[in-house]
Amino acid sequence: MELRHLRYFVAVAEELHFGRAAARSFVAQPTLSQQIKTFEGEVGARLFERSPRVSLTPVGAVLLPHARRVLDEAACAEAAVRAAAEGRAGALRVGYEAPIMRDGLAESIRAFRADVPDAGLHFWEAGSREQVEAVREGRADAGLVLLPVDERGVEVRAIAESPIFVVIPEGHRLAGRETVALAELSDEPQVAWARDPAPEVYDQYLRACGAAGFVPRVVQEVRHAESLLGLVAAGVGVGTMHAARVQPGYPGVAFARLVEPALTIRTGAVWRRGDGSPLLARFLDAVLRPAPPL
Template identity: 35%
Template sequence: MELRHLRYFVAVAEELNFSRAAEKLHIAQPPLSQQIQDLEAELSVQLFERTKRRVELTEAGKIFLAEVEKVFEQVHQAVKAAQRASRGEVGKLAIGFNSSATYSVLPDLLRQFRQHCPDVELILRELTTSQQLEKLQQNQIDLGLLYLPVDTNELKVVSVLKEPLMVALPETHPLADRAEIAIAQLINEPFILPPPRLGEGLYSQIMRFFDRISFHPKVIQTATLLQTAIALVAGGVGVALVPASLQNLKRTGVIYRAIVPTAPEVEIVLAWRQNNLSPVLQRFVELVL
């Protein structure tokens, strides 16, 4: 039994006339009659009462029609689901993101995608840059929001944000009344930095800046998450260089000051595997870039 046999049956059941049903189906009447007979033989059930003047459904035919209509509705829904899946409108998308992205690009990217694809299940994981690179290579996330540098040809990388670093200070710090601060003024300050391994993306960009100006920070503490670094600044443990978007994290006891003469920039990128053919991933990239 094929779907076409069921279509033929529905057409005859709706028209209760083989000639009109054949015309509707754009086939000749004799083949249609033969197909219905074959269907009845396969089912071992008479579906129609036929006389020279009329065609009517038998009781078995009426029940069969109701069930066949359900089948066609399910087929219709299956086709729609497959088409939506091919357009990336349903499915799952696993996204890794660094902590500063939550205060900058992540909310807007998610909002934009949600407006167009509300039925996609988003799996969000806060991870450092090195953790995201590892999860991407292991196919455990589809997409990463992470810091440069990204040292692999296996990933497609697109920049989504460049922002300056700022100094986070305790509000009671002697330099708190300055609108801008030169890094040289912090030569004797205890610094809170990302750990070299887990926070290597941001750590690398900060250290490149220090190397460029021949500055050697006195590192007293490391913090994997920027929220933790800000909490330590609030506690008077030290000062930290953080992306400007961290100003959106309103933490009592912490102030943010611009760096002069030239503030270093950090860059956040979207990264995904070159060989990831997920329609949901492609849809996300199309919508947000």
Template identity: 40%
Template sequence: MKRPELPLQQLHAFVVLAEELHFGRAATLLGIAQPPLSQQIRRLEDKVGHALFSREPGRVALTPTGRELLPAARHALIGLADGLAAAREVGSGRAGRLRIGFAASLALTVLPGLLRTFRERSPAVELDIREMTTTPQLAALREGIIDIGLLREPPDDADLGFATVLTEPFVAVLPSAHPLARQRAVRVDQLADCPFVLLPRTVGPPLYDQIAGLCVTAGFTPQVAQHAVEWQTVCALVETGLGVSIAPESIRRIRLKGVAFRRIEPDIVRTRVAVAWRKNDSNPLVPRLLTVLHQDLADTPHADRSPAPSRCG
């Protein structure tokens, strides 16, 4: 990077003198004695190669060279002041850019409220919101592509910090014409004979293992008829009759006419939604967002509980 040809201190002295056209008053405004001011102006004139001021007894005036330099000098000083102010805003966490990855299902729970509150408190911050499943989020965090992740079932990772935002129970996702949809709640073992539509394990291994574990605990291994990367697609495939699914409770906010959501009994396993960040991140906006989460987000309410039997028909 090329070093600036003219020191800012000399430019500042030049602008003040150009505005005052009096060495004594300019020196007072600069907080220096008159001789050092005269020395700075002479050094600047040496760099420019021409006189900037005409000096006559009782009168100081800008030369044509000085009049030409003055707008550029003012612009440089204003640009520096603006840059310093902007840097202070970023350093204090009042401005800057924050990149947030989120699992699509969290747009149905914590994401809207979090973004709304954060924007109200930090309106000058630019938010870059990226929809990503859990596994790509973790990779993006480690590589510095995003600053914050909102995901399900975070793994152990020495380089990342995690904090639970909420926990929620699972629900059965059924075609509305399915016999089990007539019940208020179902047991997992009632789904044993049904084909399943699930997310691929690669997009979120811990969540997939939780759902599969519910089935194994109920005495069967789920027969996966179809995979889909997003819960919206899972629900759409369930609506067509391709199978059933087990999903976090917030997925019931996806409104599809041909899909029924039913509580799973007993409610013994919950999925955890967490915020994730790099432990060594120096971006001051990261702790600022974590503070918003800590202060303003509460766990979603638990589903009420009432039993009911039947089998996949």
């Protein structure tokens, strides 16, 4: 049973006239008549009475609702395939680092959702290394990470670059400053970010401290901004923070931009190398700002 036979059958059943059904189907009337005869041979029953005028037989009447349903399902399937091929349907699993959503990505994602309302976006918060591993293993389609990351098996593009700030306890000798040189932290106890969520970022900071002539005196490691802010406010030490995490007015702390060198944190997107998903391509177009390949 072919879809074209069902389409011809429905056209004749609805028009009850072979000439009009042929015009509606964009075929010659003799061709349509022959196709209906072939179809009747396949199903093993007459579907139409031809005289004195065209009408459905009881068998044709039984077939008609089923034929319409099959054609509707076929049209839905065709539309779904077309939408998927154009990147307008499907689902994506996307990881993200919390501060990235403050880097303007929320607006980009909102625009993407408005442009592709039928697509599913499933977000999960995770460290950059965990996201890269998930993308590499096919457990996620993309990640929004802090750069640099391990690039084996993944494509990486930068999204934005933001300065790093020093978080200082209220009343500290460095409080009230607009900028602080990295070397001025050499003797300070530090509340540091744990290494494992973003090891390349952690190591980059250690190298910068080494270039400034010291090894940071880490007295506490944290995984969340609230922990760092609270411990600095309690006087445990100073800390450093991506600009997107800075909370002006947070009680007990002050913020100063880190300079000499002016360290920055880059955010970026990662996805599996060779992934040809049209929906992923549309998502990346939405979130990637103009930036050169890394």
